């Protein structure tokens with residue numbers, strides 16, 4: 001009977017073609033709503049010996065049938081679980097007529113006169129059967145259906161009984177086109193919500209405000225799944241109505257959990273605790289309801305009214321909490337709450353329609369979810385843009401700071417470099433510097449320039465220290481260093497090798513020129529009045545040894561050793577004098 005499966009894709013393709021080709025010329029009567037002229041009868045019909053239901057044959061039983069506009073929830077149910085509905089079908093020019101039913105509570109059989117033409121769910125001997133989902137229905141009709149009687153045998157242990165929403169006579173292709181048209185928005189919104197859920201889940205993995213993103217991810221996932229599962233076109237994707245209803249209920253029941261997780265992060269103290277209790281309670285319900293339904297302990301359908309009652313309580317409670325503490329929230333958070341408020345209101349309206357509190361109409365719940373998702377996306381984009389701007393500023397500041405630090409570091413390195421070449425007491429260059437400069441100057445000398453090296457040592461300095469004290473000794477070292485430094489040219493390099501020993505490297509200077517300069521220096525030192533504080537320190541003498549390249553050696557690197565030998569000779573010869581290296585002396 002159900003040709004839905006086999007004709008599915010050809011019909012979709014055909015209906016799409018027809019949608020895109022309005023001038024096709026194929027005429028068909030418009031859809032006709034069967035929302036008048038129905039009759040109902042409480043209870044279940046007995047069966048005749050040939051298996052036919054007696055109520056189908058005794059159609060004119062006096063006073064047994066009552067008229068009703070729409071075949072749903074007749075008055076005076078009093079706990080009854082069986083009802084029959086019937087209508088005489090009108091005539092119309094449909095090429096391929098079908099009866100479209102939005103939904104049935106809960107299982108039903110349809111008969112055209114006495115022939116069974118459609119069945120939703122399965123009936124046992126007592127006329128009962130399990131919940132098998134709430135799909136939309138398409139009942140194929142033969143061309144001669146006009147003026148014949150269409151009857152429904154319905155069983156329901158749910159709050160509603162009968163057909164629900166819309167019952168329409170229409171052409172099969174028009175039905176497919178209608179389903180696709182009605183589903184387009186929902187499918188797009190669902191895809192959008194699922195994408196948002198994916199992004200939020202990704203952010204939850206890498207960002208610090210994890211709970212926030214988990215809340216958004218869960219809420220978006222729940223909305224996306226719920227909308228997809230409730231979209232009529234989903235039946236085209238998978239003809240398993242009960243599976244879709246499990247997904248719809250799973251998403252629906254998880255909505256307060258997601259929003260609770262999100263809101264909880266915005267509050268503290270009492271409000272936070274209440275919000276946590278609410279979402280934990282809903283999470284508990286989610287687990288129990290879905291778990292018991294899957295285990296077959298309860299019908300999935302019976303978990304909906306309980307959840308609806310819970311949501312009717314928790315939704316306003318949550319709003320009361322939020323409204324009472326709006327001051328704690330910033331503009332963006334208020335916007336999210338407003339969007340959630342719209343979504344919540346649409347959910348409540350949808351629920352009211354489902355329970356017959358409002359006249360049947362299609363409530364655009366998905367638009368509520370879309371609004372919520374758009375608000376989240378807009379806020380996220382704004383945050384992203386702001387973060388980008390802050391990053392640029394931060395980057396610039398960092399670059400500036402790095403440049404500043406690098407400059408300071410370079411200065412420090414330079415100072416250290418100078419320090420590492422400087423004798424801290426006298427301010428002259430030290431032995432390390434001398435070792436480097438001698439190598440350089442020796443290399444230059446090798447290219448043909450003379451180079452002379454003088455090594456100087458203060459005479460009897462130990463005695464001087466012992467007589468006047470170490471501080472006075474330091475003072476003599478500093479003064480002697482200054483006098484030596486002032487005495488020589490810029491090009492000459494004066495170093496303190498350590499202790500009371502100095503060296504002077506004189507590039508492009510012959511032995512004779514150097515000796516002259518040294519003699520003048522020794523005179524200057526002899527004549528200088530050394531003082532420490534207010535006390536005069538007595539005379540200071542210097543001994544000096546000179547060696548010159550190429551006069552004394554063909555290896556400029558050997559000058560240190562040769563000058564040292566000459567100095568030794570000056571000391572031995574009575575001090576306070578200058579000696580030039582002589583090869584015969586060892």
Ligand SMILES: Nc1nc2c(ncn2[C@@H]2O[C@H](COP(=O)(O)OP(=O)(O)OP(=O)(O)O)[C@@H](O)[C@H]2O)c(=O)[nH]1
Nearest residue numbers: 457458459460461462463465470471473474499500
């Ligand atoms: N005040 C002071 N004394 C130092 C410093 N460096 C080395 N001395 C001292 O210099 C003295 C050098 O003594 P010696 O090497 O025996 O030489 P000297 O007493 O000058 O004798 P001759 O060189 O033979 O004339 C030692 O007593 C060291 O302690 C310093 O930086 N400051």
